[in-house]
Amino acid sequence: MSALLEVDDLRVTFPTRTGLIEAVRGVSFSLGRERLGIVGESGSGKSQTGRAIMGVTPPQAEVTAKTLAFDGIDLLAASPRERRALRGKRIAMILQDPKYSLDPVMSIGRQIVETLRTHEKVSKAEARDRALAMLEAVQIRDPARVFDLHPHEVSGGMGQRAMIAMMLIAGPEMMIADEPTSALDVTVQLDVLGILDRLVSERGMGLIFISHDLRLVSSFCDRVIVMYAGKVVEQLKASELGRAQHPYTRGLLNCMPKIGADRHPLPVLDRKPEWAA
Amino acid sequence: MTAALSVDRLEVVFDRFRALKGVSIEVKSGESFGLVGESGSGKSTLLRAIAGLAPAASGTITVNGKTLGARRDKAFYREVQMVFQDPYGSLHPRQTVDRLLQEPLAIHGFADGEKRIQRALDEVGLGTGFRFRYSHQLSGGQRQRVAIARALILEPSILLLDEPTSALDASVQAEVLNLLEEIRRRRKLTFLMVSHDLAIITHICERLMVMQNGEAVENLAADDLVERRVTKDYTRNLLRASEGFVRA
Numbered sequence: 001m002s003a004l005l006e007v008d009d010l011r012v013t014f015p016t017r018t019g020l021i022e023a024v025r026g027v028s029f030s031l032g033r034e035r036l037g038i039v040g041e042s043g044s045g046k047s048q049t050g051r052a053i054m055g056v057t058p059p060q061a062e063v064t065a066k067t068l069a070f071d072g073i074d075l076l077a078a079s080p081r082e083r084r085a086l087r088g089k090r091i092a093m094i095l096q097d098p099k100y101s102l103d104p105v106m107s108i109g110r111q112i113v114e115t116l117r118t119h120e121k122v123s124k125a126e127a128r129d130r131a132l133a134m135l136e137a138v139q140i141r142d143p144a145r146v147f148d149l150h151p152h153e154v155s156g157g158m159g160q161r162a163m164i165a166m167m168l169i170a171g172p173e174m175m176i177a178d179e180p181t182s183a184l185d186v187t188v189q190l191d192v193l194g195i196l197d198r199l200v201s202e203r204g205m206g207l208i209f210i211s212h213d214l215r216l217v218s219s220f221c222d223r224v225i226v227m228y229a230g231k232v233v234e235q236l237k238a239s240e241l242g243r244a245q246h247p248y249t250r251g252l253l254n255c256m257p258k259i260g261a262d263r264h265p266l267p268v269l270d271r272k273p274e275w276a277a
Numbered sequence: 278m279t280a281a282l283s284v285d286r287l288e289v290v291f292d293r294f295r296a297l298k299g300v301s302i303e304v305k306s307g308e309s310f311g312l313v314g315e316s317g318s319g320k321s322t323l324l325r326a327i328a329g330l331a332p333a334a335s336g337t338i339t340v341n342g343k344t345l346g347a348r349r350d351k352a353f354y355r356e357v358q359m360v361f362q363d364p365y366g367s368l369h370p371r372q373t374v375d376r377l378l379q380e381p382l383a384i385h386g387f388a389d390g391e392k393r394i395q396r397a398l399d400e401v402g403l404g405t406g407f408r409f410r411y412s413h414q415l416s417g418g419q420r421q422r423v424a425i426a427r428a429l430i431l432e433p434s435i436l437l438l439d440e441p442t443s444a445l446d447a448s449v450q451a452e453v454l455n456l457l458e459e460i461r462r463r464r465k466l467t468f469l470m471v472s473h474d475l476a477i478i479t480h481i482c483e484r485l486m487v488m489q490n491g492e493a494v495e496n497l498a499a500d501d502l503v504e505r506r507v508t509k510d511y512t513r514n515l516l517r518a519s520e521g522f523v524r525a
Binding site for chain 1: 435
């Protein structure tokens with residue numbers, strides 16, 4: 001089976017007043033129709049990796065790679081028009097906070113319909129029907145009501161469901177989810193993950209799940225990539241996280257308080273300069 | 278047993294919305310008490326009402342035997358200090374750490390500011406090298422340490438903690454939690470801590486209250502939670518959710 005996404009030696013460089021900053025420094029991985037988690041702390045380059053694949057890196061930054069190919073299409077050589085055709089249609093992205101990533105002056109339904117009509121030639125009535133069906137698929141109880149609401153009128157969990165609906169309506173083959181549940185309450189978090197899990201496996205999509213929460217990712221994904229200072233320090237199966245080799249991965253797992261584990265003080269991460277080398 | 282902090286049937290109403298519906302808690306001196314619940318449960322409102330940042334419609338708040346009025350006096354703020362959730366928003370962007378720490382000292386008329394600032398910075402593990410920096414020159418963990426130093430500089434006996442680590446990375450969170458525990462042990466402080474994370478609450482607190490929709494759901498000891506001795510479904514749901522995603 002050929003990989004859906006092939007990333008080899010991806011680098012993202014930002015020019016700053018004090019010189020070039022490499023946010024991503026040589027990341028390589030491939031993605032099939034599976035759930036891949038990318039975990040790391042703030043500044044580890046996990047989000048910039050996702051953004052580079054999606055093609056939404058800020059214009060001043062430079063993206064280079066030996067290979068960055070989606071389904072055989074060289075993303076770095078593709079024209080802006082070709083990338084635009086991919087974005088939303090075949091590659092979709094869910095962002096962290098629905099409060100900021102949905103258009104505040106447009107009703108939820110119109111936003112979903114807009115996405116669909118950008119990518120497919122469908123009549124207004126059909127687009128509306130499909131948007132309503134999609135809202136139902138993300139377990140929104142009263143789709144017809146939510147369709148006409150604006151983002152500020154719904155809760156965070158509902159907004160995130162609407163965003164998932166919007167991203168899935170064009171039937172993408174790959175989805176990048178950048179901290180999709182970090183802004184949500186723990187109980188709502190699980191509902192949203194459940195919806196995401198079902199839709200991804202039903203439709204056979206590839207999913208890149210970016211998060212800072214190692215425990216959450218390991219319970220949700222098939223495979224996990226751990227990033228530190230712009231590099232991949234470890235790649236492993238989620239089920240084998242307990243047997244992680246790298247001291248950073250182990251430290252990250254270890255320093256979280258657990259219910260029932262009586263550890264005072266908590267072990268802290270002893271960062272070694274050679275990890276970033 | 279003397280209660281350091283007791284809240285009796287407190288109501289907080291914003292316009293017509295009842296954010297707190299008659300909540301009572303009692304925190305003993307030297308104890309660490311946790312408030313858990315999802316957003317909108319009123320846990321932060323309870324903390325803010327104690328600090329005088331949210332208006333109490335009815336009910337009483339008693340701190341070290343003194344019942345508080347609508348206005349807090351200066352003596353109250355020497356006893357009770359608060360650490361906020363977001364270290365990016367709670368420090369003045371145009372003041373140096375030194376200036377930030379001098380403010381409470383000036384308000385309360387302390388003369389030995391120099392010594393206190395040095396001691397406060399040492400205590401939170403920053404050292405005097407950070408004294409003349411601006412908050413944008415600090416990392417999230419360092420900022421939260423400054424916020425803790427600012428709360429400690431008046432030597433309060435009660436610390437109100439509103440999700441003090443939820444904006445921080447896991448490794449930095451461990452450092453800040455360790456710092457808070459150490460300070461509490463050394464200074465025999467009373468903590469009232471809000472968090473949505475059950476694991477953090479059971480780590481720091483001896484007793485806790487689960488809240489939902491502005492009401493108390495259940496009062497528990499941290500050990501009860503560890504042993505899964507919970508009686509309410511809502512608490513059980515929270516516990517299950519904290520264990521991560523389980524594929525249906």
